[in-house]
Amino acid sequence: MRQITNSLWLTVKKPMTTEAKPPNILIYSSRNVLVYQRLSHLLANALEPDCYVVYPFEEKCHSDAWIDNTCLLVVDSFAPNEEFDLSEYVLNRRGLCLSLDSSPPGFAVGESYEIQLDGTNWIRHGTPSGGVLIQPSPQSKDLTSITAVLDKGFGLKCQNEHSKAAVIPSKTAAFLVAQPRDEKLILERLSRSQNRLQLGATTVQFTPLDMSNVTDDFLPVVYGRQPDKFNSGDYFQKLKTSSIGRVVLYSDVMDSTHWLVEMNSLLPHGVVVVTRRQLRARGRSGNVWVSPEGCVTFSLRTQFSLQSELGKHLPLIQHLTALALVAAIKQLPGCKDLKLGLKWPNDIYYDGKQKIGGVLVTTSIAGSEVTAAIGCGLNLDNRRPTTCLNRIIEDDADNAQCLSMETLLAVTFNEFERLLNMLHSGAIERFLDLYHRNWLHSGVQVRVRQDSLSATTAARVLSLDQHGFLLVRKEDGSIVSVHPDGNSFDMLNGLIVPK
Numbered sequence: 001m002r003q004i005t006n007s008l009w010l011t012v013k014k015p016m017t018t019e020a021k022p023p024n025i026l027i028y029s030s031r032n033v034l035v036y037q038r039l040s041h042l043l044a045n046a047l048e049p050d051c052y053v054v055y056p057f058e059e060k061c062h063s064d065a066w067i068d069n070t071c072l073l074v075v076d077s078f079a080p081n082e083e084f085d086l087s088e089y090v091l092n093r094r095g096l097c098l099s100l101d102s103s104p105p106g107f108a109v110g111e112s113y114e115i116q117l118d119g120t121n122w123i124r125h126g127t128p129s130g131g132v133l134i135q136p137s138p139q140s141k142d143l144t145s146i147t148a149v150l151d152k153g154f155g156l157k158c159q160n161e162h163s164k165a166a167v168i169p170s171k172t173a174a175f176l177v178a179q180p181r182d183e184k185l186i187l188e189r190l191s192r193s194q195n196r197l198q199l200g201a202t203t204v205q206f207t208p209l210d211m212s213n214v215t216d217d218f219l220p221v222v223y224g225r226q227p228d229k230f231n232s233g234d235y236f237q238k239l240k241t242s243s244i245g246r247v248v249l250y251s252d253v254m255d256s257t258h259w260l261v262e263m264n265s266l267l268p269h270g271v272v273v274v275t276r277r278q279l280r281a282r283g284r285s286g287n288v289w290v291s292p293e294g295c296v297t298f299s300l301r302t303q304f305s306l307q308s309e310l311g312k313h314l315p316l317i318q319h320l321t322a323l324a325l326v327a328a329i330k331q332l333p334g335c336k337d338l339k340l341g342l343k344w345p346n347d348i349y350y351d352g353k354q355k356i357g358g359v360l361v362t363t364s365i366a367g368s369e370v371t372a373a374i375g376c377g378l379n380l381d382n383r384r385p386t387t388c389l390n391r392i393i394e395d396d397a398d399n400a401q402c403l404s405m406e407t408l409l410a411v412t413f414n415e416f417e418r419l420l421n422m423l424h425s426g427a428i429e430r431f432l433d434l435y436h437r438n439w440l441h442s443g444v445q446v447r448v449r450q451d452s453l454s455a456t457t458a459a460r461v462l463s464l465d466q467h468g469f470l471l472v473r474k475e476d477g478s479i480v481s482v483h484p485d486g487n488s489f490d491m492l493n494g495l496i497v498p499k
Contacts, residue, residue, distance in 0.1 A: 023071035026057040035076050039100075043074065046147040048157035070095070072154055077101040090131040096154055099135040100143060109133060117148035124153065169277060171214040174251040176206065176223035177232050182246045183223060190266060199263045221249060229276065231406050238410035243270035244300065244420070245413035253277045261301035262362055262373035269303040274409065278377075294382030296405050299375040300413075302420070306368045309426040314370065315468030316428075318361040319435055320419050321374050322348055325357060326438050328415035329389070329408075334400030338392060342439040344470060345483075348378065352440050354387050380408060428466050436463055441470075448472060448482055 025043060029035035036056060043054055057073065073089065078101050087107035089095035099105070109125035114137055116122075121137040134153050136143060151158040176183060187195065190206055197204040204219045205211075211220035226232050230250045239245055247268065249260060257273040278297050300321075305311050319342070326340045326348060339351040348357035357378035364371050379388040380403065390402040422431050436442065442463070447456035459472040462479065469481040 023052055024069055025052050025054045025072045025074065026070050027054060028057040028073065028075040030076070030079060031056075031058055032076075039074055039076060042143075042146050043150075046145065046150050046158050048159055051157045072150075072156065073097045075099045075101065078103060078106050090125075090133050091127050092129060092131075094127075094130040096131065097133045098146070098149065098154070099133060100146075102136045102138045102140065105133060105135070117152055118145070120148070122149055122153065169253045171219075171254055171279065172252040173210075173212055173214055174204075174219060174221040174249050174254065174273075175225070175227040175230070176221055177226065177230060177235070177248040177250050178246060179236060186247050186268060186271075187223065189268065193266060197260075197266060199259060204260070216255075219254070227252070230274070231404070234404065235406035235410050238407055238414075240410075240414045241270070241417040244302070244417040245270065245272050245409065247271045249273045251275045253279065255279050257297055257299035258360065258362070258373055258375040261299045262364075265371075267301055269301065272298050272300045272409075272413070274298045274405075276405070294380055294388060295377055296380045296408055297375075297377040298409065299373060300416070302372050302374065304370055304372075304424070306365060306370050308424055309428070310420070310423045311370055313423065313428060313467055314363065316423060316431070316466075317363070317372050317374065318346055318359055319344075319464070319468050320423065320431075321359045321361070321376055321416065322346060322357070323431075323435050323438060324416035324419055325376065325378060325412050327419075327434065328411040329403075330438075331415070332400060332403075332411065334398040335393065337398075338396055340392075340438070342435065344439060344441055344464070345468070349440060350387060350392055356387065356389055356392075378408070380405065432464055432466070439464075446470075446472060446482075448474060448480070 025047075027036055027039045027043075029039060040054060043052075052071070057075075073086075073095060075086070075097060076099075078086070078099065086097065086105070090097050090109070091107070105125070110127045112123055112125045114121055114123050120143065121140050123135050123137050125133040125135075127133075132154070134149060147158050150156045176186070178186065187206065190197070195206040202217050202219060204221060206221045206223055208222070208224045209220075210222060210225070214220065227250050229252055230248075232248075235248075247270065249271070250273075252275065254273075254275045254277075256278050257275055260273045261267060261271065275297055277293060277295070302317075306314075310317065322342050326342060329340060330336055330338060340356075341349050341352060343349045343355070346359045346361075347355055348359075350356050357376065360375040362373045362375075381390050382388050383391050389408075393400050393402055419431060419434075441461045444461045446459055446461060448459045449456045457475060459474045459480075459482075462471040462473055465471050465481050467481075469483050471479055472482055473479050
């Protein structure tokens, strides 16, 4: 092993498989919650906010797509792991790994040398493939900061004095935003339960009092006054719907918009929950993260009969929401030719490369009635780590004005209700034609497998079918419907399976 040196350390970065999303950092904690929390805390104190998404490794390790979009794996120990071969990741897949275990890694690596960063000695192991493993030297004890090794060892964006001030905000009270008639109707509806919703362990209390004591088990919803950061006059001036978005629950910062519309039957069809920041934003496959400043996030509750035309084509509800956003934006003055597109099944992309939004839909069926909780997030104003809608408008639109949150929400709900009525009327082909004009996949070659264990075969994307699945033509000329295999990255990588 080479000697300790204080010379400039050449950093390494792993090439990502996609530009579209913030890179992942995976934490392997042997499913120990306390270990995961400790490592998450170290990362949060070191990394630049809003530039990376941190996930438990154990949830993602079975997917090549997730591993390939991982810029760093953080492990607490070299304990044997039946789910994942660390040596395979570092030696053969050019993986970058930070271990807080100072013991030998248990597999042969290439050149190793020791280096000192901010008073801590680290050992850097490099492999011929380009993989890197960095671990503390046996003499380094009680690590309280990993900023220097993340910055100089792996080239990650770390906090400076300015970003240290950007702490995760505290939750705020919600406000009932509605015009007088709609406010009266919902309060009458809620009076059956003393203006209170019980959502699991959390009490949601509607009150005329200005309350700020928000906790994990108590959320006040203030009515009779307007929030400071939501312009209800501008919003209702642009809103043209009969039901969608007529009642809004708005909060500057909340855990998640989705649970409010997902869990309680007293909230009416069309109610929307809106926030500027979510502390426990939800995505597909149970992913949870902190949504950054500048995002517009909302969840919408809609109800309809299982025997309706939409009920008979239920998966289309997910495509409806993403299409409503893109179509509404393109209808604005100067925005017709913006390069916004739909990535099947649930994402919104700019120029086919950069993700700026996504949709999550959960449904429940009681008797013959369907309740769909539709969550959506769109990057409106945050220009990192990829891009945002207002920057796209500034750069590409023809003399168009940047959008406020209120304008974006109002025009989206207008288009959502129009498309919802289109589907309820049975105009499925008309809806699909509009969808295909805005999606990214016509003629794209993908790989199809019969089941999770079989080999893949080539196929070419044709269109959506009437249930929202993909129609593809296989090499033998046969046409089949397929659905995603559960991985949000896999569509562009051509990893899909038949339904």
